[in-house]
Each structure stands twice: as structure tokens, then as C-alpha cells.
Amino acid sequence: xxxxxxxxxxxxGGASAALLxxxxxxxxxxxxxxxxxxxxxxxxGTTDILGRIAAERLTPVLGQPVVIDNKAGQGGSIxxxxxxxxxxxxxxxxxxxxxxxxxxxxxxxxxxxxPIASFAPxxxxxxxxxxxxxHPSVPVQSLxxxxxxxxxxxxxxxxxxxxxxxxxxxxxxxxxxxxxxQMQHIPYKGSGPMMTDLLGGNLLAAVDNIATxxxxxxxxxxxxxxxxxxxxxxxxxxxxxxxxxxxxGYELASWQAVFAPAGTPQPxxxxxxxxxxxxLKTPEIQKRFADLGLDPSGMPPQExxxxxxxxxxxxxxxxxxSGAKAD
Numbered sequence: 001x002x003x004x005x006x007x008x009x010x011x012x013g014g015a016s017a018a019l020l021x022x023x024x025x026x027x028x029x030x031x032x033x034x035x036x037x038x039x040x041x042x043x044x045g046t047t048d049i050l051g052r053i054a055a056e057r058l059t060p061v062l063g064q065p066v067v068i069d070n071k072a073g074q075g076g077s078i079x080x081x082x083x084x085x086x087x088x089x090x091x092x093x094x095x096x097x098x099x100x101x102x103x104x105x106x107x108x109x110x111x112x113x114x115p116i117a118s119f120a121p122x123x124x125x126x127x128x129x130x131x132x133x134x135h136p137s138v139p140v141q142s143l144x145x146x147x148x149x150x151x152x153x154x155x156x157x158x159x160x161x162x163x164x165x166x167x168x169x170x171x172x173x174x175x176x177x178x179x180x181x182q183m184q185h186i187p188y189k190g191s192g193p194m195m196t197d198l199l200g201g202n203l204l205a206a207v208d209n210i211a212t213x214x215x216x217x218x219x220x221x222x223x224x225x226x227x228x229x230x231x232x233x234x235x236x237x238x239x240x241x242x243x244x245x246x247x248x249g250y251e252l253a254s255w256q257a258v259f260a261p262a263g264t265p266q267p268x269x270x271x272x273x274x275x276x277x278x279x280l281k282t283p284e285i286q287k288r289f290a291d292l293g294l295d296p297s298g299m300p301p302q303e304x305x306x307x308x309x310x311x312x313x314x315x316x317x318x319x320x321x322s323g324a325k326a327d
Contacts, residue, residue, distance in 0.1 A: 030090050030268060031064040038086075038094030040079025042072040044192020045162055046209040046292075047095045050125045050256050053288070057279040058272075072189040074326070075165025076100030077111060084118035088263035093122070093272065096259045098315070099166040101308050106316035107165040107326050115312060119259040121304035122272050125280065126294035127255045129229035130171045131213050131239065133222045135204045143225045143245040146205075150181035158184040160194045160206040164326045167254040168207040170315070171228045173322035175207075178247045185324075198222065209254055210235060210293035228252045235293030252318070255297070257304055273301055 035058075039051040048070065055066035071079035080100040086092035101115040113119075132143070140146045150157055161168035164187040176183055186203065188194035191212045197203040199221055210233055216222040217236060224239045230251045232241060242250035258276065260269055277298040279285055289296050299307070 031062050033091065034065045034067050035062070035090070036086075036092045037066050037068050038079045038083045038092065039068055039070045040072065040076035040083075040095060040097075040100055041070070041162060042188075042190025042192045043070055044195065044212065045190045046128070046211040046254075046294075047076070047097055047256060048190070048192070049211060049292070051095045053285070054125070054258065054276060054279075057285075058275055061275050070190075073163070075104050075107070075163040075169065075187075077104050077108065077113075077165065080104075080115075080119075081112040083259060084113035084261060086261045088120070088261040088265075090260065090264055090268035090272075093258060093260045096257045097167065098253075098255050098311065099163070099169075101257070101259075102311035102315045103167065103170055103319060104165040105312045106319040107170075107324060116305070116308055118262050120262055120264045120269050121301045121308070122258045122260060122269055123276050123280075123301065124255050124257045124297035124299045124304055124307070125276075126289055126296050127253050128292075128294045129210050129227040129233050130168050130207050130252065130254055131210045131217075131227050131233075131236075132172075132175065132225045132242075133198065133206050133208060133213055133217075134225060135198060135201050136220065136223055137201060138204050138223070140225070141223075143240075143242065143247075146225055147179050147181055150179075150183065154182040157205055158186050158203070160186045160188055160198060160203045162191045162194060162208065163187045163189060167252060168209065170318060170322065170324055171252050172207040173324040174250065174252060174318060175242065175247070177322045178242075178250055214291075214293050228254075233293045235290065255307070256294075269301060 037051050037055055039048045041047045051068055055068055058066045071082050076097055076099045083094040105115050140149055159172045191208050198206045214235055217224045226242045227233050227239050280296045280298040
């Protein structure tokens with residue numbers, strides 16, 4: 001009996017070791033085919049720009065193409081939901097933002113994913129301010145001018161954003177609430193299509209990430225009235241903050257991150273974090289980000305998880321106080 005029991009224990013131990021070893025065995029060939037990178041917004045916006053930079057940098061070091069797949073809509077929720085449903089095998093990753101992974105939890109009555117439980121956080125690429133923009137045909141030079149104009153014409157102006165639930169949307173709603181003005185929100189499927197209408201004069205005001213706005217600010221095609229962060233952006237130091245212009249306490253910074261589906265093996269998450277955080281430190285990327293008004297991050301996965309856990313309730317209060325609704 002003792003011998004058979006020892007034999008059984010050895011066999012059980014061998015089986016357990018095999019089970020424990022299986023994930024690492026499965027990963028030995030990773031990656032051995034292309035990796036899909038879901039961008040949850042239309043081409044042309046900051047999330048898309050960062051996804052393409054990541055694809056460009058990861059492809060040579062991983063030895064497989066990283067292929068961008070834009071899945072826009074609902075403030076990043078459509079793409080985030082698709083990422084959450086993907087197989088957790090390291091062959092699907094995707095961008096995520098303060099919108100898709102924090103704001104939308106309060107803005108939408110029901111999301112098809114859990115911002116915390118449905119994902120394996122990898123890292124934050126960068127943080128950045130949003131900026132309130134007007135078309136040059138709008139006869140204002142400052143935030144005070146714009147507030148005066150809006151109060152004189154309460155039903156005349158709308159503002160565009162990259163979509164319902166985006167940080168741009170909430171930044172605009174927070175401005176309306178704190179300044180006591182009215183503007184209808186017009187959601188787009190990303191900054192790219194919104195910017196086309198703004199530059200063409202079909203849209204007269206918008207809130208956008210500074211990364212996508214700054215080229216047009218520098219050429220004078222758009223006028224920037226205020227940035228949403230507590231400090232001015234080094235990329236556009238001439239643009240004052242909302243708080244500086246009378247809206248004390250106004251602050252909202254946007255962050256851009258990358259995720260895998262929940263259950264993705266930790267060694268794969270760790271490898272992706274290592275490679276992404278490495279290229280974020282290179283002088284070329286640091287300069288590229290600075291030119292776009294981005295502040296590089298590279299925080300570890302556990303810090304990104306903690307950030308989301310803190311931002312969901314914090315931004316939920318901003319959404320409720322502003323009266324913002326999903327259009």
C-alpha cells in the first residue's frame with residue numbers, strides 16, 4: 001500500500017509540474033505570427049499615433065509584424081470591448097485611454113467589459129493636456145472672450161470631440177458647467193474626422209488632445225484658448241490654463257495606455273512592458289513626444305492597474321457633476 005501511495009504521489013507531482021510548465025511551453029514560440037493591435041478610435045488621433053509608433057518599434061524587436069486595426073466608436077468602448085473578447089494568447093493587444101478605461105464606466109449605463117477585470121494592463125505611454133480650440137473665424141482671442149460670446153448667443157455654438165465619453169468630451173462638459181455656458185456636444189468617431197470639420201469651418205469649436213491639435217495651432221489654422229491641465233504645456237507655453245483664466249480648480253489630464261486581454265500569460269505581458277518602456281526612454285521618442293505635447297510615462301503594469309482603480313470613481317464624480325450624458 002505504501003509503495004503504491006508513493007507512486008501515486010510521484011505521478012500526481014509529475015502531472016502538477018506538467019500543468020505548471022504548460023504556459024511557459026506555450027510561450028516558447030511567442031510570437032510566431034503577426035500581432036493585432038486594436039486602436040479604439042479612428043485614424044489620425046493621439047491613440048492612433050501612439051499605436052503606430054508602438055507597432056513601428058515592436059515589429060523589429062519581436063520579429064513579427066504588429067498590425068494596426070482601427071475599431072472606432074462610443075468613446076473607445078467598441079474597440080475596448082473587442083480587445084476584452086480576444087483570446088488571451090499574446091496575439092491581440094490594444095490602446096486604451098482615460099475614456100475607455102475610466103470615464104465610460106460612469107458615462108454609459110452598461111459597458112460590455114469591466115475596465116479593471118477585463119484587461120491585463122501593460123503600461124502608460126504618456127499623459128497630456130486637452131485644449132479648447134476655435135476656428136479662426138470665431139471672433140475671440142481669449143477664454144473670457146469666448147465665455148462672453150457664448151453667454152450672448154447661448155444656442156449658437158456646438159463643440160466637437162473625439163466621441164462621447166472621451167476626455168475631450170468631459171473636458172468640454174466641465175468647462176460648460178464651471179463657466180455657466182451652453183454648447184451642444186457633437187461626438188465624432190475620433191479626432192481625425194472631427195479635426196477635418198474643424199479645419200474646414202463646418203465645426204467652430206472643439207476640445208482635442210494637444211498632440212493632434214498642436215500642428216494646426218502652430219500654423220494658425222486653429223486658435224487655442226486654454227489647456228485643461230493645472231500647468232501650461234511645454235509644447236505650447238503661450239496657451240494659458242483654464243484655472244489661470246478664472247475657472248479655479250479646473251483640471252483634467254488625459255492618459256494613453258496599452259492593454260492585453262485578461263488572462264494573457266504574465267511572461268508575455270512582461271516582455272511587452274519591457275520593450276515598450278525601453279523605446280519610451282530613447283532620445284528620438286522623447287523628442288517626438290515633446291513635440292506633440294506628450295509627457296512620456298512607462299509606468300509598470302501594477303501602477304496602471306492602480307491608476308484605473310483610482311480614476312474610475314474620481315472621474316465618475318466629474319461626469320455626474322458636469323451632467324454629461326452618452327449621446
